[in-house]
Amino acid sequence: xxxxxxxxxxxxxxxxxxxxxxxxxxxxxxxxxxxxxxxxxxxxxxxxxxxxxxxxxxxxxxxxxxxxxxxxxxxxxxxxxxxxxxxxxxxxxxxxxxxxxx
Amino acid sequence: xxxxxxxxxxxxxxxxxxxxxxxxxxxxxxxxxxxxxxxxxxxxxxxxxxxxxxxxxxxxxxxxxxxxxxxxxxxxxxxxxxxxxxxxxxxxxxxxxxxxxxxxxxxxxxxxxxxxxxxxxxxxxxxxxxxxxxxxxxxxxxxxxxxxxxxxxxxxxxxxxxxxxxxxxxxxxxxxxxxxxxxxxxxxxxxxxxxxxxxxxxxxxxxxxxxxxxxxxxxxxxxxxxxxxxxxxxxxxxxxxxxxxxxxxxxxxxxxxxxxxxxxxxxxxxxxxxxxxxxxxxxxxxxxxxxxxxxxxxxxxxxxxxxxxxxxxxxxxxxxxxxxxxxxxxxxxxxxxxxxxxxxxxxxxxxxxxxxxxxxxxxxxxxxxxxxxxxxxxxxxxxxxxxxxxxxxxxxxxxxxxxxxxxxxxxxxxxxxxxxxxxxxxxxxxxxxxxxxxxxxxxxxxxxxxxxxxxxxxxxxxxxxxxxxxxxxxxxxxxxxxxxxxx
Ligand SMILES: [Zn+2]
Numbered sequence: 032x033x034x035x036x037x038x039x040x041x042x043x044x045x046x047x048x049x050x051x052x053x054x055x056x057x058x059x060x061x062x063x064x065x066x067x068x069x070x071x072x073x074x075x076x077x078x079x080x081x082x083x084x085x086x087x088x089x090x091x092x093x094x095x096x097x098x099x100x101x102x103x104x105x106x107x108x109x110x111x112x113x114x115x116x117x118x119x120x121x122x123x124x125x126x127x128x129x130x131x132x133x
Numbered sequence: 134x135x136x137x138x139x140x141x142x143x144x145x146x147x148x149x150x151x152x153x154x155x156x157x158x159x160x161x162x163x164x165x166x167x168x169x170x171x172x173x174x175x176x177x178x179x180x181x182x183x184x185x186x187x188x189x190x191x192x193x194x195x196x197x198x199x200x201x202x203x204x205x206x207x208x209x210x211x212x213x214x215x216x217x218x219x220x221x222x223x224x225x226x227x228x229x230x231x232x233x234x235x236x237x238x239x240x241x242x243x244x245x246x247x248x249x250x251x252x253x254x255x256x257x258x259x260x261x262x263x264x265x266x267x268x269x270x271x272x273x274x275x276x277x278x279x280x281x282x283x284x285x286x287x288x289x290x291x292x293x294x295x296x297x298x299x300x301x302x303x304x305x306x307x308x309x310x311x312x313x314x315x316x317x318x319x320x321x322x323x324x325x326x327x328x329x330x331x332x333x334x335x336x337x338x339x340x341x342x343x344x345x346x347x348x349x350x351x352x353x354x355x356x357x358x359x360x361x362x363x364x365x366x367x368x369x370x371x372x373x374x375x376x377x378x379x380x381x382x383x384x385x386x387x388x389x390x391x392x393x394x395x396x397x398x399x400x401x402x403x404x405x406x407x408x409x410x411x412x413x414x415x416x417x418x419x420x421x422x423x424x425x426x427x428x429x430x431x432x433x434x435x436x437x438x439x440x441x442x443x444x445x446x447x448x449x450x451x452x453x454x455x456x457x458x459x460x461x462x463x464x465x466x467x468x469x470x471x472x473x474x475x476x477x478x479x480x481x482x483x484x485x486x487x488x489x490x491x492x493x494x495x496x497x498x499x500x501x502x503x504x505x506x507x508x509x510x511x512x513x514x515x516x517x518x519x520x521x522x523x524x525x526x527x528x529x530x531x532x533x534x535x536x537x538x539x540x541x542x543x544x545x546x547x548x549x550x551x552x553x554x555x556x557x558x559x560x561x562x563x564x565x566x567x568x569x570x571x572x573x574x575x576x577x578x579x580x581x582x583x584x585x586x587x588x589x590x591x592x593x594x595x596x597x598x599x600x601x602x603x604x605x606x607x608x609x610x611x612x613x614x615x616x617x618x619x620x
Pocket of ligand 1: 159175283
């Protein structure tokens with residue numbers, strides 16, 4: 032039987048997520064992800080013809096806040112978990128714009 | 134030589150920063166130019182376990198803008214996650230709207246050079262959050278400032294209805310005016326409050342066959358000049374490419390370009406091979422928004438007369454030139470101030486001259502708008518009336534305007550106190566004319582000679598009389614008496 036998530040799809044998702052996977056990992060994730068998707072596909076057996084599509088699991092809407100300023104974090108606190116910093120900036124490896132970006 | 138015609142086809146994506154005080158989903162203050170990472174909190178830097186909460190004002194500003202763009206407002210809208218990995222996007226997804234945007238199917242009118250207007254369709258407008266800023270000055274590293282992350286961002290997508298670089302620029306400027314009129318954005322291009330992304334291609338007819346070139350998207354333009362030039366450049370480049378290679382559009386091969394302002398050209402960034410790489414899915418942390426009649430009516434009541442409507446009305450109703458009407462309506466408060474002054478009884482053309490020639494200058498020096506100057510529309514109308522009635526000269530009106538601003542006195546008080554009342558008394562003026570004629574026999578001879586020198590000599594004599602009256606004689610009366618005397 033063809034796998035639900037084949038190796039090329041794993042490589043594609045890994046690329047979008049900027050993950051560098053070994054060939055062994057690609058093979059393993061293809062099997063594992065396929066098993067997960069197959070399991071979830073059980074839901075397709077349900078008859079939902081008479082059920083309205085649901086946009087959110089809570090039966091409420093319009094939860095807003097007023098446009099009022101609240102204190103921000105102290106910069107030191109904001110940067111405290113950053114693996115690297117440069118002055119008051121987060122410092123990250125440079126990523127060239129390939130196919131991400133809005 | 135084969136026959137070739139082509140049409141430029143452009144659609145625009147526009148991102149507008151909304152002028153709320155706080156971010157879209159947290160209470161961090163919106164600030165431009167602050168020290169990096171001082172306007173951040175666990176929500177907008179993507180800490181685990183936090184919950185976003187919608188800013189009501191941002192939503193209402195968006196609806197107001199969509200209404201001004203004649204869009205349908207959805208009774209039900211929801212949020213989605215747009216996933217991509219980039220360092221300035223701390224959650225690794227952007228909260229946006231995918232299949233159920235809050236508004237769709239609108240249009241905007243833009244003025245054309247020939248005086249007509251053109252309707253450009255709006256496909257949709259949706260609300261999302263901006264990313265942070267990525268600063269590439271650290272060699273192999275980047276510095277990230279997340280102050281901007283989470284800023285409410287209204288995205289407006291037009292139909293590909295524009296057919297020239299000038300039309301694209303006009304739409305951009307109209308939209309800037311509209312959001313400023315509505316007060317929903319400062320729309321300061323230099324601060325990145327508005328960013329534009331044109332999608333450009335050509336429809337080429339060659340020997341009776343239609344060819345379409347592949348679409349180029351130019352990213353992140355933030356000046357009107359760059360918008361216009363990049364569209365014109367891309368159109369030329371695509372035509373050259375077509376003539377050279379004959380290449381036409383293939384499915385999904387939209388190419389992304391940046392604009393190199395220094396070299397005035399577009400630069401290929403990347404091929405968009407995976408159109409659906411964003412893996413949109415419903416945002417579980419935010420509940421949907423339902424719009425009801427009452428709320429919508431309340432937002433609708435905040436609409437105002439829009440800039441182009443006002444410009445057209447000023448040109449039609451007040452008989453102003455398109456140019457003058459455009460200058461007056463560039464800013465809503467100035468336009469409304471002018472309108473009030475006209476309604477208070479001032480002559481429209483006279484008020485237009487006073488405001489555009491003197492008012493804007495004074496306001497500029499004071500660093501405010503004309504409407505913010507400490508004068509009332511009624512006082513300015515009175516000033517215009519006094520000029521119209523010949524009580525003061527148009528040149529004196531500038532000085533009086535300035536006095537009005539500085540002293541907050543009414544124009545008639547200033548005129549009385551400074552003895553600026555224009556003399557219309559024919560007897561008094563006649564005496565001055567007689568004196569000038571007696572003192573300048575040579576000029577009088579030239580003036581009556583009827584030759585080339587005549588006009589110049591009459592002007593000289595006019596000037597002498599005006600000088601004698603210290604500028605207070607009515608030029609109309611002086612001219613009439615002088616020409617009578619010179620026969
Ligand atoms: Zn925040």
